[in-house]
Amino acid sequence: MPEPGGRAAIKLEAASPYELRVNLGKDVPETDVRSALATGDMGFLHSFTTGSTVDGPGVRVVAWTTGCMWRCRYCHNPDTWTLSNGMPVSVARAAEELGKYREGLKVMKGGFTLSGGDPLMQHRFAAKLLAAAKKMGIHTTIETNGYFGDRVADEELEKIDLVMLGLKSWDPERHKRLTGMEIEPTLAFARRLAAHRRPIWIRFVLVPGLTDDPDDMAKSADFAAKLGNVERVEVLPFHQMGRYKWERLGREYELRDV
Ligand code: SF4
Numbered sequence: 001m002p003e004p005g006g007r008a009a010i011k012l013e014a015a016s017p018y019e020l021r022v023n024l025g026k027d028v029p030e031t032d033v034r035s036a037l038a039t040g041d042m043g044f045l046h047s048f049t050t051g052s053t054v055d056g057p058g059v060r061v062v063a064w065t066t067g068c069m070w071r072c073r074y075c076h077n078p079d080t081w082t083l084s085n086g087m088p089v090s091v092a093r094a095a096e097e098l099g100k101y102r103e104g105l106k107v108m109k110g111g112f113t114l115s116g117g118d119p120l121m122q123h124r125f126a127a128k129l130l131a132a133a134k135k136m137g138i139h140t141t142i143e144t145n146g147y148f149g150d151r152v153a154d155e156e157l158e159k160i161d162l163v164m165l166g167l168k169s170w171d172p173e174r175h176k177r178l179t180g181m182e183i184e185p186t187l188a189f190a191r192r193l194a195a196h197r198r199p200i201w202i203r204f205v206l207v208p209g210l211t212d213d214p215d216d217m218a219k220s221a222d223f224a225a226k227l228g229n230v231e232r233v234e235v236l237p238f239h240q241m242g243r244y245k246w247e248r249l250g251r252e253y254e255l256r257d258v
Contacts, residue, residue: 012087012097014047017064017115020079020245021046024087025066036088040124044086046079046117048097056141056162056201058110061101063094063129065114067121070145071180072168073254074207076242080117091125095132102136111139111161120148127156134159143203147181149189157196162231164201165190169211170219178210187223194227202230207238208258 014021025033025044036042046064055062064077066086079085098112105111112133119126119142130140143164152160167186169175175183193200202224206212224230238258246253 012045012048012089014049014064016049017047017062017077017080018241018245019047020248021087022079022082022085022249025084028084028088032088033083037122037124040091040122040126040128042088042090043094043122043125043129044083045089045094046077046086048094050101052113055113055115055143056111056164057139059105059108060110060113060141061098061105062113062115063098065116065119065122065126068116068118068145069121069147069181070118073178073210074205074238076239076245077117078242078245078249078251083121086117091128091132094129095136098129098133098138099136102138105138111141113141113143113164115143115164118145118147120144120146120151123148123151127152127159131156131159134161145179145181146186146189149185149192154196157193157198160198162199162201163193164203165193166203166205167220167224168205170216170223171213174211174213174216190223190227194229197229200227200230201232201234203234203236205236205238207255210238210255210258 044066046066049062052060052062064080066080067083068081114126114130133140139161140159141162141164142160145166169178172183190200224233243253
């Protein structure tokens with residue numbers, strides 16, 4: 001189906017999210033962008049990838065959204081920060097694409113993961129796409145920093161089988177230095193998910209000299225342990241696979257010696 005802006009020819013599937021993609025939605029008129037955000041009928045995607053075994057249980061199809069207000073110093077996908085770097089895709093087309101993998105995902109005990117960027121920057125699109133996946137009987141996961149968790153309605157939470165929540169640091173000052181944003185909305189979302197008994201996997205990126213303070217880590221662990229709905233904690237090693245994106249985007253990559 002042709003997409004707004006005539007972009008049907010652009011390939012949505014990428015070999016990996018490490019493909020640098022910019023300006024795919026730059027020709028979409030501002031009014032269409034506003035309407036897309038308001039209705040969720042269209043979203044902006046960096047890409048679809050298939051066969052992931054690291055973005056939730058089993059084998060996953062992952063849709064990577066664009067748009068993120070955070071500026072994590074170790075972010076490996078800075079091209080996803082800007083909404084207009086993504087390709088405009090209707091919910092119908094995204095669901096159709098996902099539907100092709102429906103049976104295979106069930107066999108491989110996997111599902112669909114919506115990642116980013118931060119998918120809740122486009123929360124209406126996220127809610128519609130996750131609901132469409134759920135309707136097809138596909139396990140749904142969202143990978144988010146949780147900052148806009150309060151945008152997700154209670155009934156929409158029911159369509160999300162798993163939330164992979166990035167917990168970056170405990171100390172508010174350190175968190176702000178690391179991400180540019182406050183930690184409290186993320187913690188509030190975690191507490192709300194616990195109250196609704198929605199499963200969480202916590203993701204924590206271990207960066208030498210930046211997030212490896214033992215006291216800070218102990219406090220994050222204590223918080224996670226007390227929530228009662230955390231099924232798993234993943235400590236991810238820092239890597240520099242996204243460094244070239246920072247350099248190609250003309251951004252200063254401060255962690256080049258880490
Ligand atoms: S929240 Fe995720 S996408 Fe956003 S800057 Fe941080 S690592 Fe990058």
